[in-house]
Amino acid sequence: MEFCSKSTLDAFSDAYSSCHLCPRNCGCDRSLKAGVCGMTSELRISRVGLHMWEEPCISGSSGSGTIFFTGCNLGCIFCQNHEISRRLSSGERGSSSPFALPGRPYTVSEFADAMLSLQEQGANNINFVTGTHFVPHIIEGVRLARERGLTIPTLFNCGGYESVETMKMLEGTIDIYLPDMKFFSSDISNKYAHAADYFERAKEAIAEMVRQCPTQEFDGRGLIQKGVIVRHLMLPGLLFFLTASIFWIIFVKRTGTALRSA
Numbered sequence: 402m403e404f405c406s407k408s409t410l411d412a413f414s415d416a417y418s419s420c421h422l423c424p425r426n427c428g429c430d431r432s433l434k435a436g437v438c439g440m441t442s443e444l445r446i447s448r449v450g451l452h453m454w455e456e457p458c459i460s461g462s463s464g465s466g467t468i469f470f471t472g473c474n475l476g477c478i479f480c481q482n483h484e485i486s487r488r489l490s491s492g493e494r495g496s497s498s499p500f501a502l503p504g505r506p507y508t509v510s511e512f513a514d515a516m517l518s519l520q521e522q523g524a525n526n527i528n529f530v531t532g533t534h535f536v537p538h539i540i541e542g543v544r545l546a547r548e549r550g551l552t553i554p555t556l557f558n559c560g561g562y563e564s565v566e567t568m569k570m571l572e573g574t575i576d577i578y579l580p581d582m583k584f585f586s587s588d589i590s591n592k593y594a595h596a597a598d599y600f601e602r603a604k605e606a607i608a609e610m611v612r613q614c615p616t617q618e619f620d621g622r623g624l625i626q627k628g629v630i631v632r633h634l635m636l637p638g639l640l641f642f643l644t645a646s647i648f649w650i651i652f653v654k655r656t657g658t659a660l661r662s663a
């Protein structure tokens with residue numbers, strides 16, 4: 402793990418030696434085995450490229466610099482990214498092995514260079530997609546990329562099933578949060594993502610994101626520079642729950658109650 406300071410290396414080993422980076426709280430030593438997210442402590446990335454189809458204030462006309470991490474701590478059964486986030490099944494994308502993982506390992510230095518390459522291609526921001534299980538690497542990677550000349554905002558694009566402590570680690574590293582709010586009912590989140598506590602954890606995590614970024618800031622082109630954007634999931638037949646979660650966010654926005662209690 403090159404280019405890391407001693408303290409960062411210590412923080413990496415602490416975070417991965419008994420992993421509680423997300424609400425799954427596996428507690429496993431990821432230098433030895435993977436947790437529910439499917440990833441060991443080796444940084445692995447599935448795809449790096451410009452993404453033209455995020456929200457207009459994120460992609461703009463020149464694109465968002467997306468970095469898709471391999472693995473996921475949520476694993477929804479309807480995932481649209483499963484080919485690049487989870488194990489490839491036999492025959493997918495040319496894989497002949499049922500155990501093939503998408504992407505490849507990256508050193509922290511390669512990771513920082515990938516961000517700089519996206520900036521050179523005109524990216525409006527660096528968009529970390531499903532990076533919860535690699536937060537220590539993201540912190541060190543951004544630090545190194547900033548040292549090497551990264552100037553565009555960073556964005557944490559996640560499923561919403563996050564721990565407050567891990568979100569606090571990102572303060573000062575991330576400029577924009579883009580969490581999902583997928584489920585309101587614990588029965589539904591348990592059925593589709595094996596995460597009965599999804600709404601409680603997402604609620605606390607989003608409150609922490611808003612604490613860090615209480616206002617939205619845009620540049621002269623209308624591109625977001627700082628703030629929080631919550632994405633809602635519309636599941637067929639479950640619009641009531643979508644409405645309930647929207648009402649919760651409006652309530653938080655107007656009263657600040659959930660923010661203060663989190």
Ligand code: SF4
Pocket residue numbers: 420421422423424425426427428429431435436437438439440474533534
């Ligand atoms: S990040 Fe992975 S190993 Fe760590 S607690 Fe979450 S699912 Fe488990």
